[in-house]
Amino acid sequence: MLRVLKRTPYFVTNVQSRIKLPEKFKGTIIEKWTNYWKNLFIDYRQMFQDLRTDIQDDPRKALIWTTGITTLYALAKNNPNEIDFKDIMKRVTNDVILVSEDCRNPKSIEHLRYIQKCYNEGVIHYRSLGIISFMYTCEINDSCDLYKAHCSYLKPSYSSLFSRMVDVGFMGKWWNTYIKTTNYDVNM
Structure with a gap:
């Protein structure tokens, strides 16, 4: 080279x-x-x-820079998108349906129902920051034309951002969904 x-x-x-x-x-x-x-x-x-x-x-510095740039490229390439989120939700929902109701984990079912409810209401949104992605909810649907949707004083604050976060996508995986639905067939 x-x-x-x-x-x-x-x-x-x-x-x-x-x-x-x-x-x-x-x-x-x-x-x-x-x-x-x-x-x-x-x-x-x-x-x-x-x-x-x-x-x-300075070959060490060159190696560090090359490693850092390659790592960022790999993370950006494996960043999940909203289609991946919908796909994993469908797969997990199909797997959960095959388990009897007595064996299902209530936390997994609650999480899946909440996400389905958010999609039905149109309040779930996707945002990508290049190497990490977020799925979050808002209070009102985008097509809603109420006063609450336009008033700047009624907009959610930045402090409520973490409570509205549904899932975090990083390294090709949606982590909250993975954690909550890993043991979907274990009733606790």
Whole structure:
């Protein structure tokens, strides 16, 4: 990889020296456009040279940065979305239905019914922050046109955010649903 980074600036310089603009394009937008791209290539050439020297000077720092960026990319790639939430809710509900009522865990059933009620009322919402996702509820449906829906003084406060949180999605899993429905067939 270092050899490729070492050869790249020279390759870009050779390409720039071979490209000549005809006289009829001097002073036109085409000349400005080619100058823009030449300067962009120069900037990237300098960036690759700096990157190469930084990697050679401090390989630990480069390893830490590479590991951090790769981890963030993997977390963002595995961030669950609302479709995943609906899918897991359907799967768990189908599994719970197959268990007799005497054996079902009441906490799991209560959680599933609450989420189904929120979907029926249209008060459950999804929000993604890139590497973590949230399912939360609000008091009023979005299509509701009551005074309470428009008054800024009646909006929920930020302190009530955690009480309105239904589930947290991280690393490809919806954790609250997983915790509450793991033992759905154990009546406690």
